[in-house]
Amino acid sequence: MADDQQPPVPADVLSEKLEQANRQLLQSEKMAAIGQLAAGVAHEINNPVGYVYSNLQSLQSYLTDLFRLTDAVDTAQSVEDLRQIRKSIDYDYLRADLEDLLRESREGIERVKVIIAAMKDFSHIEEEEFRPADIHRGMDTTLNVVNNELKYKAEVVRDYGDLPEVECILSQINQVVMNLLVNAAHAMEAAGTITLRTRQEGDCVIIQVADTGKGIEQAHLNRIFEPFFTTKPVGKGTGLGLSLSFNIVEKHHGQISVESTPGQGTTFTIRLPIVQPLSGDGS
Numbered sequence: 001m002a003d004d005q006q007p008p009v010p011a012d013v014l015s016e017k018l019e020q021a022n023r024q025l026l027q028s029e030k031m032a033a034i035g036q037l038a039a040g041v042a043h044e045i046n047n048p049v050g051y052v053y054s055n056l057q058s059l060q061s062y063l064t065d066l067f068r069l070t071d072a073v074d075t076a077q078s079v080e081d082l083r084q085i086r087k088s089i090d091y092d093y094l095r096a097d098l099e100d101l102l103r104e105s106r107e108g109i110e111r112v113k114v115i116i117a118a119m120k121d122f123s124h125i126e127e128e129e130f131r132p133a134d135i136h137r138g139m140d141t142t143l144n145v146v147n148n149e150l151k152y153k154a155e156v157v158r159d160y161g162d163l164p165e166v167e168c169i170l171s172q173i174n175q176v177v178m179n180l181l182v183n184a185a186h187a188m189e190a191a192g193t194i195t196l197r198t199r200q201e202g203d204c205v206i207i208q209v210a211d212t213g214k215g216i217e218q219a220h221l222n223r224i225f226e227p228f229f230t231t232k233p234v235g236k237g238t239g240l241g242l243s244l245s246f247n248i249v250e251k252h253h254g255q256i257s258v259e260s261t262p263g264q265g266t267t268f269t270i271r272l273p274i275v276q277p278l279s280g281d282g283s
């Protein structure tokens with residue numbers, strides 16, 4: 001072999017390779033998000049299903065008692081006998097508890113229904129079309145999905161302004177909001193507050209996710225949007241959440257920025273055009 005030097009890789013091949021790597025990155029982040037979502041949903045559904053199941057068991061034992069009473073209508077010698085049975089099954093307690101038990105079970109099933117509706121909204125994740133969408137509805141759906149990660153750590157305050165429909169791929173905006181919410185929850189060392197704020201500013205909408213968590217060190221601030229940058233222990237964070245969010249916002253011709261004070265909290269601000277520049281009326 002006279003010359004073992006590799007010829008330079010042509011620019012278009014390189015760019016195709018980069019593009020491919022970027023696609024793989026997005027795909028792996030999407031898989032991680034779906035995994036996290038599935039784990040969250042399983043946990044969230046497990047709780048109501050658990051108490052509805054145990055309520056059904058109580059219901060069965062209450063019914064056995066109640067049948068004893070109604071069957072005795074035929075066999076009892078006197079009304080006094082019936083009163084005795086009624087007393088022995090602690091009828092008053094049973095009656096009150098039955099009502100609680102049914103109400104609680106109904107609430108549990110309602111909760112499961114809400115989660116399933118949220119999952120349905122999320123499953124449009126492959127939809128790649130820009131269309132006018134209700135950002136607040138997307139945010140509420142997202143809150144339902146990540147509620148399990150948030151509820152023990154933070155109170156969530158919704159400070160929603162008046163927003164028009166925004167031309168976007170809503171499932172992707174949901175994913176950005178989800179990443180920001182999960183990051184905010186992870187940043188909480190003690191119980192705190194996460195505020196979701198929205199407003200219209202000219203031909204843009206502003207979405208803010210503010211937390212009262214531990215904040216971001218100055219030295220990290222300009223690195224957090226880098227792929228694989230994470231301060232979480234190995235196996236905990238992939239460091240892809242914010243880089244994916246950055247890509248999504250960029251694809252929407254918007255901007256994402258961050259302000260943080262260590263020890264006090266962090267605010268992420270997303271600015272999105274209400275109408276996409278190419279598909280709008282151009283005015």
Ligand SMILES: Nc1ncnc2c1ncn2[C@@H]1O[C@H](COP(=O)(O)OP(=O)(O)OP(=O)(O)O)[C@@H](O)[C@H]1O
Pocket residue numbers: 179183184187211213214215216224225229230231232236237238239240241242243266
């Ligand atoms: N709200 C926040 N408060 C404090 N630090 C934050 C906040 N959001 C992001 N960070 C910092 O930015 C880093 C990168 O965030 P990013 O979401 O990209 O990755 P990750 O959360 O570490 O991992 P992944 O989201 O892939 O599970 C985090 O590790 C954390 O150090």
Ligand SMILES: [Mg+2]
Pocket residue numbers: 179182183237241242
């Ligand atoms: Mg993250």
